[in-house]
Amino acid sequence: MADISPLIAALKSALPPQQVLTDSDTLQASSHDTWPLSTKLKRLGCHDYQADVVVNVTGEQQIQQVLALATAHDTPVTPRGLASSVTGQPLPTRGGIVLDLSTMSQQREINTTNMTVEVSSGYNGGKLEDELQQMGWTLGHSPQSLYQSSVGGWLSTLATGQFSSYYGGIEDLITAYTVILASGEHIRLKASPRAAMGPDLRQLFIGAEGTLGVVTSVQLKIFPLPQTRLFDTLELPSVEAGLHIMREQAMAGLRPFLLRLYDAAEARHAMQNPQQPLPVMFIGTQGIDGVARAEMDALMAIIQRHGGRSLGCEGVQGWMQRRFDFSTVEKRLDTPGGYAETIEVAHNWDGIASLYHALVDILTPLAGEVLSHFSHVYPQGTSMYMILLGQEQDDRQAVEKLRRIWQETMNVCLAHNAELSHHHGGGLIRSPYARQSLGSAHLLLRRVKQALDPNAILNPGKLGL
Structure with missing residues (x-):
């Protein structure tokens, strides 16, 4: 890469200088997320994917300024939230600028009539969930990284949570969001509550890992806290029996909020019992009391047909208490x-x-x-x-x-x-396999990339781009 000092000088001229960081510790930190391989490399002092400059932005105008300067200096920009990624999405493969979105102004707007909440993309997911629960609401989105991840990161990585069988993945929970293109153009994508004016363009940036634009705010559905929650822990004769149960309940249209099948090896960890001999399944139903109980009865009937045996609630309730523990x-x-x-x-x-x-x-x-x-x-x-x-x-x-x-x-x-x-x-670790995995669809991804980011400055080296 060419001498980056003119770009750094331009960034310090356009933004408060204290937001433009080039110290060794900050640059080395930009080379790591929570990907296990990255964690081991950090222990070895290897910082292979390192920014030349980290810019802490506080709002959309600053993002636009950074992107304009990056384009003028032909320098890559890698968006970064709370860096809870476990596959290397926020690591800069070609140096350049790491755009730190975790420093954006924390904005939150709740609309209980429409049952939505809108927050800035760097908002901590666990903080938001706690705030909503105090008001009797929930996001329904509960990844293990809830308290370590940002709302914008959920969108950018196509995240899903532990209760997805009931609430759906992040693609089902987003109602609107804003994104800034590499050109600096500000785009609002929405459907309220649904729209039929061409393709659903909201899907374009969901899972794009910052390669097509920089997400700045996200509007999500919120749900009232459930009236009733019921749990059980089942011991099963085999993994295959558990898979049959999962398929049959889906075929029957049941919606348990919790449905987890552990093989015998992981069951010993999940049950915290080194003597656990067989696979186990954690189940939970929720909602209006009568509906939750009816779904539990229907699910138990399917489980019993496949040889499942109840072990009581202790196992699953223990997991519920430690489900964010990594x-x-x-x-x-x-x-x-x-x-x-x-x-x-x-x-x-x-x-x-x-x-x-x-x-x-x-x-x-x-x-x-x-x-x-x-x-x-x-x-x-x-x-x-x-x-x-x-x-x-x-x-x-x-x-x-x-x-x-x-x-x-x-x-x-x-x-x-x-x-x-x-x-x-995908991140860094799956990028070499992206073209084979996506097949002919990767051509479409490349065409979209070329149209939205013709200079290829946004998060290079991800998704096989």
Whole structure:
């Protein structure tokens, strides 16, 4: 890249100088998110994806100024929220500017009549959920990273939450948002409550990972807190029995807010019982009391037909209390030579079981523990998590093992024609596989990119772009 000092000088002239950061600690921090591989590289002092300058912006006008200067100096811009990504979305592959959106003015507007809330894109999701719950409302969106992630990040990575079987993914929860294009143009995308004037353009930037524009504010649905919640923990004879239950309840049109199937290996962690011998399922229904109870009865009838046995509520309620806890992975990563990874994929009903067995077979030699659960259910199929915990002699060997785990997993998923990501997005780690995964649709993505970002300055190196 050419000398960046003229750009830095121009940024300091256009913005308050204290918002334009070039100190070593800030630049090194820009090279990492919460991706396990990035965490291990940080321990090794490797900062491969590092900005030349970090700009803390407070509003849309400043974003427009930064983009105008970046275009004039032909310098890439990587938007960054709270950096809770676990696949490397906010890491700058070509240096340049990291645009820190977490410093934007915190704005919030609640409309209880229309049941919406609008916030600035850097708003912390857990903070927003707590504020809403104090008023008797909920977002319905509950990722494990709730208290570490931003609302704009949810949109940009096509996130989903633990209760998606009831509320849907982020694409179902967004009603409107604003985005600034690389050209600096300000765009408002909405449908109130639905619109039929051409294609639904709101979908264009959802999951785009900042490659097409910079999201500045998001309007989301809100829901009244449920009157009743019911829970149960079930022990099942096999993973296949659990998958049959998931498919049949979807076919019956049930809407449990919680539906999680753990294989025997992960069930021991989920139940906090090292002697747990069989897969378990956590279930929950909610809503008006009569509806919640009727759905629980209908779901239990399906479960019992497939050999499920109730273990009571203790297991699932314990999980509800610790469902934002990521410490098992964090502690392992903070151990010399320790490694851990969570890879989520998705597949149709006719392929998910064979994909599960294939991944367990190929990953078992690569980790001390290989755990799996299924947690987001649709009429056509389900998502699947593979969680790996292992130990090598040092961090360099751990890094190599993590890279091999990803390579093996992606290759198996491509061979099975599965979806390579369900809700963690593509980021850096999946970008090499994006074109093969999307197939001919990647041509459309490239055409859209060319139209909206002709100089290719926005978050290069992601989604196979």
